[in-house]
Amino acid sequence: MAKKGKKPPTNAELEILRKLWDRGPSTVREIFRDLNEERPTGYTTVLKIMQIMTEKGLLTCDKSVRPQIYQVVRSKVHTQRQLLTELLDKVFSGSPGNLVLQALSSRKATPDERRKIRELLDKLEKES
Numbered sequence: 001m002a003k004k005g006k007k008p009p010t011n012a013e014l015e016i017l018r019k020l021w022d023r024g025p026s027t028v029r030e031i032f033r034d035l036n037e038e039r040p041t042g043y044t045t046v047l048k049i050m051q052i053m054t055e056k057g058l059l060t061c062d063k064s065v066r067p068q069i070y071q072v073v074r075s076k077v078h079t080q081r082q083l084l085t086e087l088l089d090k091v092f093s094g095s096p097g098n099l100v101l102q103a104l105s106s107r108k109a110t111p112d113e114r115r116k117i118r119e120l121l122d123k124l125e126k127e128s
Contacts, residue, residue: 008083013053016046017072017079020059025071 009017019034020026032046050070053059062069074082084099092098100117109117 007056008086009053009058009079012049013058016049016053017058017076020070020072021076025062025069027067027069029067031070 015035016031019031023030023034028043028047028050031050032041032043035041035046050059050061054061054070058073059070060073062071088094088096088099092102104117
């Protein structure tokens with residue numbers, strides 16, 4: 001069995017995490033309303049997923065208040081790095097270069113993104 005908080009979030013869990021990262025600590029009803037703006041979702045479905053996320057260690061739940069308040073355990077950056085590491089290992093044999101090359105050849109980067117990439121490459125060059 002996966003360790004608490006170590007199993008990567010599912011797509012449905014990622015949708016909820018995005019809402020919580022944007023909103024901050026929230027009730028199930030608030031997340032349900034936000035998700036419903038994008039596509040119809042059942043309240044009990046959102047509730048169950050958030051309960052499972054709490055069991056997995058992705059969320060905490062303050063049961064001392066009503067309605068209960070949920071919040072994320074890990075930051076957005078931490079979760080992105082976890083998913084990226086998994087993708088690197090599974091798809092790109094651990095090669096960040098191959099991942100970047102594929103990403104840049106499949107989608108256009110904005111001028112700001114290209115500038116940041118150049119700055120990062122320059123920084124890495126200086127460090128090595």
